[in-house]
Amino acid sequence: MNHAAIDTGVKNVNKIDVPESWKTATGSDLTITREIDCDRPELKKFVEDVMYPIAHQKGDDLPVSTFSSVEDGTFPQGSAAYEKRGVAVNAPKWIPENCIQCNQCAYVCPHAVVRPFVLDENDMTKAPDGYKTMPMTGKGCDKFKYAINLSVKDCYGCDICANVCPPGKKGKSALVMEPLHTQLDEQKRYDWAFANVLEKPEVEAAFKKETVKGSQFLQPLLEFSGACAGCGETPYAKLITQLYGDRMYIANSTGCSSIWGGNAPATPYTVNRDGKGPTWCNSLFEDTAEFGYGMMLGVTQRRAKVASTLEKIASKCGDADLVAAAKEWLASKDDGDGSKIASKKLEAALDKCKGDCCGDDIKFLNSNRDMFVKKSIWAFGGDGWAYDIGFGGLDHVLASGEDINILVFDTEVYSNTGGQSSKASQIGQVAQFAAVGKGIDKKDLASMMIAAYPYVYVAQIAMGASQKQTIDAIVEAESYPGPSIIIAYSPCVAHGMKGGLGISHEQTKRAVDAGYWHNFRYDPRLKAEGKSAFKLDSKAPTSSYVDFINDETRYTSLKVLFPERAEQLFKQAAKTAEEKYKILEKYQDMY
Numbered sequence: 001m002n003h004a005a006i007d008t009g010v011k012n013v014n015k016i017d018v019p020e021s022w023k024t025a026t027g028s029d030l031t032i033t034r035e036i037d038c039d040r041p042e043l044k045k046f047v048e049d050v051m052y053p054i055a056h057q058k059g060d061d062l063p064v065s066t067f068s069s070v071e072d073g074t075f076p077q078g079s080a081a082y083e084k085r086g087v088a089v090n091a092p093k094w095i096p097e098n099c100i101q102c103n104q105c106a107y108v109c110p111h112a113v114v115r116p117f118v119l120d121e122n123d124m125t126k127a128p129d130g131y132k133t134m135p136m137t138g139k140g141c142d143k144f145k146y147a148i149n150l151s152v153k154d155c156y157g158c159d160i161c162a163n164v165c166p167p168g169k170k171g172k173s174a175l176v177m178e179p180l181h182t183q184l185d186e187q188k189r190y191d192w193a194f195a196n197v198l199e200k201p202e203v204e205a206a207f208k209k210e211t212v213k214g215s216q217f218l219q220p221l222l223e224f225s226g227a228c229a230g231c232g233e234t235p236y237a238k239l240i241t242q243l244y245g246d247r248m249y250i251a252n253s254t255g256c257s258s259i260w261g262g263n264a265p266a267t268p269y270t271v272n273r274d275g276k277g278p279t280w281c282n283s284l285f286e287d288t289a290e291f292g293y294g295m296m297l298g299v300t301q302r303r304a305k306v307a308s309t310l311e312k313i314a315s316k317c318g319d320a321d322l323v324a325a326a327k328e329w330l331a332s333k334d335d336g337d338g339s340k341i342a343s344k345k346l347e348a349a350l351d352k353c354k355g356d357c358c359g360d361d362i363k364f365l366n367s368n369r370d371m372f373v374k375k376s377i378w379a380f381g382g383d384g385w386a387y388d389i390g391f392g393g394l395d396h397v398l399a400s401g402e403d404i405n406i407l408v409f410d411t412e413v414y415s416n417t418g419g420q421s422s423k424a425s426q427i428g429q430v431a432q433f434a435a436v437g438k439g440i441d442k443k444d445l446a447s448m449m450i451a452a453y454p455y456v457y458v459a460q461i462a463m464g465a466s467q468k469q470t471i472d473a474i475v476e477a478e479s480y481p482g483p484s485i486i487i488a489y490s491p492c493v494a495h496g497m498k499g500g501l502g503i504s505h506e507q508t509k510r511a512v513d514a515g516y517w518h519n520f521r522y523d524p525r526l527k528a529e530g531k532s533a534f535k536l537d538s539k540a541p542t543s544s545y546v547d548f549i550n551d552e553t554r555y556t557s558l559k560v561l562f563p564e565r566a567e568q569l570f571k572q573a574a575k576t577a578e579e580k581y582k583i584l585e586k587y588q589d590m591y
């Protein structure tokens with residue numbers, strides 16, 4: 001087939017005359033002095049002075065003095081929003097009359113391009129021309145209008161949102177892909193909504209933020225990354241930032257997630273209206289869990305000092321308001337949302353306090369306000385990190401019993417370096433260093449952790465198979481006051497899905513239906529309640545394992561090169577998966 005394509009190409013070469021003037025063409029002046037409209041001075045300076053020149057291949061010309069505000073390597077968050085690459089061929093168009101307001105499009109978009117907005121009457125009077133809305137559904141929300149807006153210049157045209165959008169009213173989809181140039185006006189509408197439409201408390205009351213729909217009314221604090229179109233890693237990270245991004249620390253392993261997460265000079269992690277967003281850093285490929293552990297220890301020590309100072313204040317301070325605020329903070333300091341409310345009150349009391357009786361303590365508290373809100377500490381990385389190179393550290397950190405969350409993007413290969421086999425690769429899978437198909441089974445990291453450490457929260461998730469189980473696991477892991485690990489099935493270009501990554505959610509569902517991947521959760525808290533700690537979320541397989549893998553070139557390429565070995569390995573893989581499901585069923589009684 002490839003030879004025929006090449007031959008056809010050669011036969012159909014057409015001569016195109018280019019203008020004479022091109023012979024003497026000179027480069028245009030790429031010394032960029034483009035001004036951006038941005039109310040964050042540090043970001044404006046960075047984008048104009050650093051990001052744009054680098055993006056225009058002028059980085060080498062920048063004098064050292066340009067970096068005077070970022071000499072320690074800290075880049076301001078949110079610069080990716082100023083790239084506006086406009087690379088999609090087709091971008092989605094929203095058709096309100098078919099929309100059922102499920103928010104799934106926003107949930108799955110790998111690039112955070114799709115957002116639902118909720119408008120009140122006042123917003124509506126200011127909406128720009130052509131702004132489309134529909135009456136909002138939901139308890140207490142009938143006074144609002146609902147809109148889906150798209151930052152189309154950041155879209156990659158992956159199709160995932162349109163494929164996931166359910167056939168709504170009249171059986172028609174509410175998102176259709178149209179040529180990008182026909183959708184560019186939508187950018188103005190998105191920008192207007194982003195800047196002007198505020199969150200509505202009634203919406204949060206009607207739709208809990210820990211649900212698929214409710215989570216999508218929250219601002220993603222990871223947006224417009226440069227991951228491949230349709231990347232299966234980013235939607236998990238985006239969702240976590242929607243839930244916890246304003247109080248989150250991320251230690252990121254080297255791999256795709258450190259590249260789409262921090263592809264200098266642009267930074268896709270961003271901040272909310274209060275200037276709060278994830279603190280993110282990449283150390284090395286091999287030490288991410290330890291790096292996150294260090295972040296956790298630093299935060300724990302600093303917060304412990306804040307707590308002991310407030311205990312002192314609560315017992316001896318003469319400012320009654322401050323004493324009340326200190327007591328409230330001490331009671332809720334370990335509760336994410338509760339600590340936010342208590343911290344606001346504490347800051348207000350500190351603003352009013354003159355420090356007459358507890359001067360040094362007040363000074364200390366004022367200089368440690370960033371520690372008031374409880375932090376959500378995460379280590380992110382791929383399977384190459386978690387299963388192989390960083391496993392020793394990951395094991396050590398989970399064994400510590402400390403409150404830290406680990407998210408593994410399981411693409412079943414080292415994606416960022418071209419697809420080398422890892423211990424997460426499956427039997428029969430072709431990858432670099434497994435050119436004849438991997439001969440042995442995938443390492444069962446989740447079972448190892450469950451068996452070794454009864455006090456660790458462990459989950460396997462696959463967003464395409466269950467959006468609900470994904471968010472449930474994330475919420476449980478984050479709220480568990482001990483170590484947690486979530487292993488997330490992440491479709492990747494390296495899988496060679498025959499329909500492309502646009503169908504990755506359907507394909508992931510097939511992976512679970514065929515027993516290729518299993519979703520489950522092990523929550524130590526349930527044991528304490530006298531229940532089984534292990535919940536097998538995947539049903540028994542209902543379709544053929546081999547049919548599923550036959551739709552991905554990481555497997556079918558083995559059939560082309562080594563058909564007999566392929567047949568033998570695929571059979572072995574299917575049998576192993578079947579046995580694995582039976583073992584998982586037993587876990588429900590064992591744990």
Ligand SMILES: Cc1ncc(C[n+]2csc(CCOP(=O)(O)OP(=O)(O)O)c2C)c(N)n1
Binds near residue numbers: 386
């Ligand atoms: C010690 C070390 N070895 C090798 C590398 C090169 N390297 C960078 S990322 C990477 C692969 C990462 O794979 P994985 O952890 O699975 O993450 P993914 O890219 O799949 O998200 C490798 C081998 C490195 N940075 N450090």
Ligand code: SF4
Binds near residue numbers: 091158
């Ligand atoms: S096509 Fe892909 S990148 Fe574009 S909005 Fe839809 S899901 Fe997002």
Ligand code: SF4
Binds near residue numbers: 098100148164168174
């Ligand atoms: S997925 Fe489709 S139906 Fe659901 S909110 Fe998005 S556009 Fe509307």
Ligand code: SF4
Binds near residue numbers: 227232233256416493
């Ligand atoms: S190579 Fe795979 S994991 Fe990496 S950005 Fe692309 S799709 Fe995502």
